[in-house]
Amino acid sequence: MKALAKSPLYDIPHQILKAASKVGVEADESKRSATYFQIDHSKVLAAVNEYYKGKVEVLSIVDAVKKYDWLKDYLWRLIPPDKDEYTHRVHSELGGGYFIRILPGVKVDLPLQACLVIAKEGFEQAVHNVIIAEEGSDAHIITGCTLHPHVNSSLHIGVSEFFVKRGAKLNFTMVHSWSQGTVVKPRSAALIEEGATFISNYICLNPVKEVQAYPVAYVAGRRGIAVFNSILYAARSSFMDIGSRVELVAPEARSEVTSRAVASSGSKVVARGMLIASASPVKAHLECKGLILDDDSSIHAIPELVGSKRDVDLSHEAAVGKLADHEIAYLMSRGLSREDAVSVLVRGFLNVELLGLPKELADEINALIMRLAKGM
């Protein structure tokens, strides 16, 4: 409890902290190694726990650019500022964002966390995040993006660039929770060097007006690995257009892209995935699975494979369907009501367990999925 009492996050308004806790942000310092917290365009906290000082760095992007002259060579290296109107907006009106760096050879046992919150009604948040996992490092970052419960509509644009250097391992989990009036436009790119591994998990379960993202990973080093997992629950007229693109440009590069989406109550999901292999030998697999719960919703799965060398092994599987009646009947015969059987099956379909998230976060997400599946 001493750690809790000291936590600077406890100065943050209760409703915002509660919203943040639902997207994986922990107020208890003993569960995270470092924290970045921003509300609208104001940095609230950028701190590293005592034990991890000198091992990881967390700063606001604005402070980081002032501190490190070399950082300007990283910004916009992977994403052109004029890619679209949203990247252009971030480039011209930078409102914040974070800089996270894991120093060479450091293995961080506790996750780092970042939280971006919109607290003003109608606010348009434009942030740029840069994450550098130096050679041989190993870390897990959990980023939660959400809003104050009273915010009905807003815009969030987040440009994120990841540099996963030689032999490093970076596990990055982003949890989004918005509102029915919010539009979200994340743009992200990752560069993966030799022997490095980048795992990116994206979870978006609450209703949102529109979230459209198509992150790209460049596996540019031999034996580099890129893994993308997306878990989406589109309810109450949400529109989610989420994809992942992986370019395998070095020999022995590998990738695994998995997307699981549920669409209900008048929602639409577009699930994209593209694997491009221009080196050999490479191996990659893409899986898009969609579950439609009613006649007013739709899912458009678009898997694409492009191979331009002889020795590539690219594969995909895509399926869009409904819950199996015989599975529902089986669970009902064990005493579960139809409603409960459906929510158990939806939870099993989205299978958050596979992501290896901290238990509290996985439990929170599973509980939310069960509530959503019951129409709550």
Next chain:
Amino acid sequence: MEPLLKVEDLTVEVGGRQVVRDLTLEVPRGETYVIFGPNGSGKTSLLMSIAGIPSYKVVKGRILFEGKDLTPLPADVRARMGIALAFQYPPEIKGVKLKDLLKICGGLKPEDKLSEELLDLAKKLRVYELLEREIHVGFSGGERKRVEVMLVLAMKPKLLLLDEPDSGVDVESLKLISEEIQNYLKTHNASSIIVTHQGQILEYIDAEKACVLFGGSVYCYREPRRIFNTIREVGYKACVECMGRA
């Protein structure tokens, strides 16, 4: 005394095809009925319609359980009333752990720990190692059967419906399953209907009656072992012709 289960003139359709025809059957409390019959004779359909599986449509007749008409009731209500069906071909349920389903069957909440009793049952049926696995995903035939038996026994039903618990099961597993079932039936004075092809289960379970399902109709007799031997000697058709309707 009123029988636990009363099936009256039951006609069942699956996909528009009649699979059970004018079937009448009564199972008293505490008694075990074994059902024989060739493939396609309606044995599974009978059990599925008692359990309330929606694709098995009752088009005529009714099913009474403890005097109540089950016909309008969904499967989960029937399960809570005390009917438990061990499926012949249970579906794989991906992403859901067996231990979670065992908790549901045992009346526990998801956040509860598995009770000693349930853990013991899992160990006795040699499926303890499967508890962390996804339900029926990649299980062998024997494992599926042992898991089904564990789940239905955990429900502590008044009426146990076992659809070929002995098919695809090795001799050792069969002994394990049968002993647990027999033990449960005796200690809880429960009734059961056991569908079997092999008849081996008769070595371990005391059954009061053998019913032969043939052409959608049922013929019930005492002395299950004798009936089974007759079937083996002369076949289903000859057996029912010879023995006549009970």
